Amino acid sequence: MVPKRSLYEVRAPEGALLRCLRCALTYGPLMRRSLIVALIVGTILTAINQGNIILRGDFPQSLYWKIPLTYAVPYCVATTGAILNGRRLIADG
Numbered sequence: 001m002v003p004k005r006s007l008y009e010v011r012a013p014e015g016a017l018l019r020c021l022r023c024a025l026t027y028g029p030l031m032r033r034s035l036i037v038a039l040i041v042g043t044i045l046t047a048i049n050q051g052n053i054i055l056r057g058d059f060p061q062s063l064y065w066k067i068p069l070t071y072a073v074p075y076c077v078a079t080t081g082a083i084l085n086g087r088r089l090i091a092d093g
Contacts, residue, residue, distance in 0.1 A: 004089045004090060004091055004092065005089070005090055005092055006021070006087055006088070006089060006090070007019065007020065007087075007088050007090050008020070008021060008023075008024035008083055008086045008087055008088070009086035009087075009088055010024055010027045010029070010030055010086060011029065012029070018088060018090070021083070024083055024086065025079065025083065030079065030082055030083075031079075033078065033082070034075050034078040034079040034082065035075065037074055037075070037078040038071050038072070038074045038075035038078065039071070041074035042070050042071030042073075042074055042075075045070045045074075046067055046070050046071075049066075049070065050063060050066065050067065050070075
């Protein structure tokens with residue numbers, strides 16, 4: 001049986017490229033897409049969950065970690081989805 005390793009397909013102007021996990025996670029276009037998703041979803045979630053507190057002018061210290069986390073979670077979800085969708089098993093050797 002031939003051992004297999006995972007490579008990750010990323011989209012580029014010249015076509016699909018195969019990258020290692022670290023290279024795929026730091027690939028600029030993937031990071032930009034995930035950041036856009038995080039900004040949109042994070043803003044909506046912050047407005048829903050913390051909007052009344054922010055509009056009231058009350059800004060408790062707990063929001064200093066809750067708001068960044070509200071943006072980090074959709075970034076991680078979008079990135080994980082893209083990475084898992086692009087995973088390819090390649091035979092070694």
